[in-house]
Amino acid sequence: MNPSIKKLARIAEKETRMVIGLMSGTSLDGLDIALCEIKGSGQETEVSLLKFITKPYLKKDREKLRKVTSVDQVSLKDLCYVHTWLGQLHADMIIEALFEWDIKPEKVDCIGSHGQTIYHLPNRDLNGGDTPLNSTLQIGDGDHIAVNTGILTISDFRQKHTAYGGEGAPMAPLVDEWLFTDRKEHRILLNIGGIANYTFMPAAEVKDLQKFSTDTGPGNTLIDAVMKSRFDKPFDKGGKIAASGNVIKPLLKMMLKDEWFKSEEEKSTGPEYFNLKWIKEKEEMAGFSGSDISDKDMVATVTELTARTIAGSIQNHTPEGLPMVIYPSGGGAHNRYLMKRIESYLDPIEVRPFTELRFSPDAKEAVIFAVLANETLAGFGFNFNTKYGSDQNVHFGKISFPG
Incomplete structure (x- = not known):
C-alpha cells in the first residue's frame, strides 16, 4: 500500500489534528496563516486558533500577481511561472512562520490552501457563453507547497463547488453554520x-x-x-x-x-x-x-x-x-x-x-480553509444542494502528498 495513503489514514483517524489554513484575498496584501488545533468533524468540529500571522507580499510580488489577476488577457508564460512561484513563496512563508513560532513542520498534520484567485466567472457573467458553467481559478500550486514544507496539502477547494453546480463562492457559510451558530x-x-x-x-x-x-x-x-x-x-x-x-x-x-x-x-x-x-x-x-x-x-x-x-x-x-x-x-x-x-x-x-x-477577525478566512481541509480528511462532508437537485455531502479540495 502506498505509504502516503497509510499516513493519510492515520491523520484522518486522529482525535485532534494540527491544521494550517491559508488565505490570500483579492487585496493582494499578503498571506494569512492560521495554525489551528481541530477536534472532531462536521457539526462536532471544535477549533482552537493557536497562532496567526499575515506575511505581507513585497511590492514586486504584488505587481507580479496583478499582471495575471482579474485581467482579460495574460501571457501564458507569466501565468505558468507565477502559479509555480506562488506555491513556492507560500511554502517559504509557512516555514518562516513555523520557525518564528518554534514549531517543527512534522508537528503539522495538514495545510489547507485557498491559493490566489486570478479569475472568478459565475455563469451570469458569461454573456452568452457556449455552455452555461460557473468557473473559478486559483493559483499557487499545492504540490509545491507540500513538497517544500514536507506537509500534506489540500488545495483547489472551489472547483468541487462549481462541479456540483455552485459558483465556487462564498465558501465561508459552509463552515459558519458549524462554528458560529x-x-x-x-x-x-x-x-x-x-x-x-x-x-x-x-x-x-x-x-x-x-x-x-x-x-x-x-x-x-x-x-x-x-x-x-x-x-x-x-x-x-x-x-x-x-x-x-x-x-x-x-x-x-x-x-x-x-x-x-x-x-x-x-x-x-x-x-x-x-x-x-x-x-x-x-x-x-x-x-x-x-x-x-x-x-x-x-x-x-x-x-x-x-x-x-x-x-x-x-x-x-x-x-x-x-x-x-x-x-x-x-x-x-x-x-x-x-x-x-x-x-x-x-x-x-x-x-x-x-x-x-473566540478569535481575530483577520484570521477568520484562513480558519475557514483549515476547517474545509479537516473535513476532507476526517469528516462526512458538507451538506450542499447540488445541480442534481438533491442535498449531498460533498468534500472539497485536492490532496497533494509531500513525497
Whole structure:
C-alpha cells in the first residue's frame, strides 16, 4: 500500500489534528496563516486558533500577481511561472512562520490552501457563453507547497463547488453554520474583503428561519482600486479620505441601478466585474467624466456604495424587526468610516467585535480553509444542494502528498 495513503489514514483517524489554513484575498496584501488545533468533524468540529500571522507580499510580488489577476488577457508564460512561484513563496512563508513560532513542520498534520484567485466567472457573467458553467481559478500550486514544507496539502477547494453546480463562492457559510451558530442569538457573519459577503445564521432554537448567504457586491475592491489609481496608496486607512469627501449622489444612484444588485438569489462576484472600468461606465452613464469628480469624492462615493449594498442586502434577506447581532471580519472591518455608514443604515441592529467569537477577525478566512481541509480528511462532508437537485455531502479540495 502506498505509504502516503497509510499516513493519510492515520491523520484522518486522529482525535485532534494540527491544521494550517491559508488565505490570500483579492487585496493582494499578503498571506494569512492560521495554525489551528481541530477536534472532531462536521457539526462536532471544535477549533482552537493557536497562532496567526499575515506575511505581507513585497511590492514586486504584488505587481507580479496583478499582471495575471482579474485581467482579460495574460501571457501564458507569466501565468505558468507565477502559479509555480506562488506555491513556492507560500511554502517559504509557512516555514518562516513555523520557525518564528518554534514549531517543527512534522508537528503539522495538514495545510489547507485557498491559493490566489486570478479569475472568478459565475455563469451570469458569461454573456452568452457556449455552455452555461460557473468557473473559478486559483493559483499557487499545492504540490509545491507540500513538497517544500514536507506537509500534506489540500488545495483547489472551489472547483468541487462549481462541479456540483455552485459558483465556487462564498465558501465561508459552509463552515459558519458549524462554528458560529448560537442557540438563542440570530447572527450576521459579515466579511468585508475585496468582495463583501455575509451569512445570516438564525438561532438554533428557531426552526422556521433558514440560513442565507451571498456576496453583496464590492467590499474593498473599488475603494482600493480608486486609492491605487488616484492616490497611489493600497487602501483608505480607517476611511479617512472617504470621510473627507462628498458622495456624488447622481453617480451613486447610477451605480445602484446595476442589474447585478437587483437579483435576489444567493450569488457571487469578483473584481472581474467590479473594477475601474465599471466605475468609468457608470460615470459616463451619469454624465460625468473622470476629471469632473475629485479624488476624495470618488473614494467617498464608492465607500458609500459598499455600505449601501451591504446594508440593503441584509435588510432584503432578513425578517424585518428581528433582533440580530452583526459580527464583522475582513479588512473592511478596520475601516471605521465604512463601518459607521453600514451601522447607520442598519440601526438598531447591534454590531459587536468578532473577537467575541473566540478569535481575530483577520484570521477568520484562513480558519475557514483549515476547517474545509479537516473535513476532507476526517469528516462526512458538507451538506450542499447540488445541480442534481438533491442535498449531498460533498468534500472539497485536492490532496497533494509531500513525497
